[in-house]
Amino acid sequence: MAEIDTQTRTERLAGQIADAIIEGALPPGSRLDEQGLADRYGVSRTPVREALRQLGTTGLIDIRPRRGAIVSEITHAQLQELFVAMGELEATCARLCAISMTPIERRGLEALHESMQQLATQDQARDPESYVLANVAFHSKIYSGSHNAILADMASSLRRRLSPYRRAQFRSAGRLQMSYAEHQVVVAAIIRGDAETAHSSMLRHVSFVEDAVEKMTPVKP
Amino acid sequence: MAEIDTQTRTERLAGQIADAIIEGALPPGSRLDEQGLADRYGVSRTPVREALRQLGTTGLIDIRPRRGAIVSEITHAQLQELFVAMGELEATCARLCAISMTPIERRGLEALHESMQQLATQDQARDPESYVLANVAFHSKIYSGSHNAILADMASSLRRRLSPYRRAQFRSAGRLQMSYAEHQVVVAAIIRGDAETAHSSMLRHVSFVEDAVEKMTPVKP
DNA sequence: TTCAGATAAATTGCATGCATAAATAAGCGG
DNA sequence: CCGCTTATTTATGCATGCAATTTATCTGAA
Numbered sequence: 001m002a003e004i005d006t007q008t009r010t011e012r013l014a015g016q017i018a019d020a021i022i023e024g025a026l027p028p029g030s031r032l033d034e035q036g037l038a039d040r041y042g043v044s045r046t047p048v049r050e051a052l053r054q055l056g057t058t059g060l061i062d063i064r065p066r067r068g069a070i071v072s073e074i075t076h077a078q079l080q081e082l083f084v085a086m087g088e089l090e091a092t093c094a095r096l097c098a099i100s101m102t103p104i105e106r107r108g109l110e111a112l113h114e115s116m117q118q119l120a121t122q123d124q125a126r127d128p129e130s131y132v133l134a135n136v137a138f139h140s141k142i143y144s145g146s147h148n149a150i151l152a153d154m155a156s157s158l159r160r161r162l163s164p165y166r167r168a169q170f171r172s173a174g175r176l177q178m179s180y181a182e183h184q185v186v187v188a189a190i191i192r193g194d195a196e197t198a199h200s201s202m203l204r205h206v207s208f209v210e211d212a213v214e215k216m217t218p219v220k221p
Numbered sequence: 222m223a224e225i226d227t228q229t230r231t232e233r234l235a236g237q238i239a240d241a242i243i244e245g246a247l248p249p250g251s252r253l254d255e256q257g258l259a260d261r262y263g264v265s266r267t268p269v270r271e272a273l274r275q276l277g278t279t280g281l282i283d284i285r286p287r288r289g290a291i292v293s294e295i296t297h298a299q300l301q302e303l304f305v306a307m308g309e310l311e312a313t314c315a316r317l318c319a320i321s322m323t324p325i326e327r328r329g330l331e332a333l334h335e336s337m338q339q340l341a342t343q344d345q346a347r348d349p350e351s352y353v354l355a356n357v358a359f360h361s362k363i364y365s366g367s368h369n370a371i372l373a374d375m376a377s378s379l380r381r382r383l384s385p386y387r388r389a390q391f392r393s394a395g396r397l398q399m400s401y402a403e404h405q406v407v408v409a410a411i412i413r414g415d416a417e418t419a420h421s422s423m424l425r426h427v428s429f430v431e432d433a434v435e436k437m438t439p440v441k442p
Numbered sequence: 443t444t445c446a447g448a449t450a451a452a453t454t455g456c457a458t459g460c461a462t463a464a465a466t467a468a469g470c471g472g
Numbered sequence: 473c474c475g476c477t478t479a480t481t482t483a484t485g486c487a488t489g490c491a492a493t494t495t496a497t498c499t500g501a502a
Binding site: 455 | 473474475476477478479480481482483484485486487488489490491492493494495496497498499500501502
């Protein structure tokens, strides 16, 4: 048998349900039946309810009193706001990176970015998976490089919340190379400590992502 | 009898407990005994637990598995990070205000700010209460003026989370006039649409607040 | 057919009970 | 007197049960 029971059922559930949403198994609008989830994960309704309430405050799901919870459905306007917010947060993190990343962190970021060149240029139609993974790592490095756990948490929380809407984004033609080129500007600015450019180029990068998503995501009015 | 039972016990509890923390009735480190809270508010442990879990995800309280919940205690370093994060968020909101506030919103902000001049100059030792209230309204206007509900929520959530540590801040000598003068720069920049200055001056304003708080808040290492 | 109202089924909100891990107190050897 | 082990107590985590509300189903009339 494994080891750590240090985690409570509720916490584990919150993670599992969140993952299911992020991975798309539970698309926006899905009803989150308490008993159903309890059966599905082999627990009672109590920890399910606590997990749902936790996810509710993150915005991932929407709890409607006496009417059950659903995976958050988002209007077009709200989706835009989410992207703007994430863009501003990531841009802020990037600016802080330019100011306060350690030399080691700068080297690490640069190295990761360079390793992504191959992933971006290899046959993208076949498998953007590895680039997507590296991309998450890239943005995580930006978050942690800000040296501010609060901003980092907010940014990754937003990223999670948006993930149901970005799934297919990297499948569009040339998006990988575009993304890589945008990263290039951000990284260069951070490396040379140019806070303003780091900020503005990251803002632009995220807004490009937004454009790419908008072209393909049908969201109800 | 009143009317709306549209709100669930859990939600009401979450609000009441949060208020108690914000108002200082439950200082950082306080133990949040489930049964005690249940008795105190005349409910069972179940809604208390759900409310606590909700507050846990906002960061207001700290839930330690199997060891109960306490009002979040914060190290000096974390307090600094919180202030930096809030500063960056408010600065971002201020920048967005400069870009996208409507003429009516600009007028409203200016009017509120002007009304605060009297509150700042009147005998401050006696009663900073009214200025504190107006100050909350001022920053709320900045949040809503960003026209981004996500950023606004994050900023006000952070403000709530910091409120236990800012209570006595405005009692220090001359802090009111200082605050008013700092606001002046921010408002002027927003009114004339100077995004960069709005951002940098708000950042400076919040960091002054941080300084004022640090001088008086004893936080354990 | 479609829609209104009534009835039945399903689901949420909350209280309660119990097992188990922590915290606390008691006992014991040093 | 003090530290460490062991019992006792307390509190948390979770399951279960019930009342109330929502949602689905059924009936009948326009």
